[in-house]
Amino acid sequence: MEEAYSLPIIGEAAPDFQAVTTHGPMKLSELRGKWVVLFSHPADFTPVCTTEFMALARANDELEGLNVQLVGLSIDSVHSHLAWVRSIEEKMGVKIPFPVIADLDMKVARRFGMIHPGQSSTATIRTVFFIDPEGTMRAMIYYPLNNGRYIPEIVRLVKALQVTDQFKVSTPANWQPGDKVVVSPxxxxxxxxxxxxxxxxxxxxxxxxxQI
Incomplete structure (x- = not known):
């Protein structure tokens, strides 16, 4: 059970993995050159997760414009993922454009510390990992099972990380694109x-x- 508590480290290489997804086989290291936002959800065909998937689908074009690849994950089969994605498109009118990892053996979930037994031993909590084009873990956000994520914050943080890299500055509290940045002391x-x-x-x- 100790493996369930292992966590990636900000500033270190994100754990590489191979997985089956709704878009076919995927290896994390093959996405080098792109920012990757890897996020987990507790289960397919659940209400909060459905609202998150629709919100992420609507943000996907903006994220793609920032050179970001969204990748979802849960401990469900690829057949369940495909059926759920199709249901969202047919019932909600929203097409899911990003791949979703089928992690039935929990290998990826355990490597990324997505299983928190205090919440559930059979479902991933809501995690978000920000991985830069060199494969380095840059940020992590964790949410409990019952509370959906605020998707604009995911987009904002990607923009903040990219500004930090490009201009070698920091971003203050509540920073939004166009706001002033903080100069190193x-x-x-x-x-x-x-x-x-x-x-x-x-x-x-x-x-x-x-101002930049």
């Missing part, structure tokens, strides 16, 4: 003295913002 007394001359909006020597 000075590391020496000399840098601290120069800070006021660098054109930043500074609240104090350690807290400065700039």
């Amino acid at each position: 000075p590391k020496t007394a000399e840098e601290m003295e120069r800070r006021g001359e660098e054109g930043y909006e500074c609240k104090d020597w350690y807290l400065c913002f700039k």
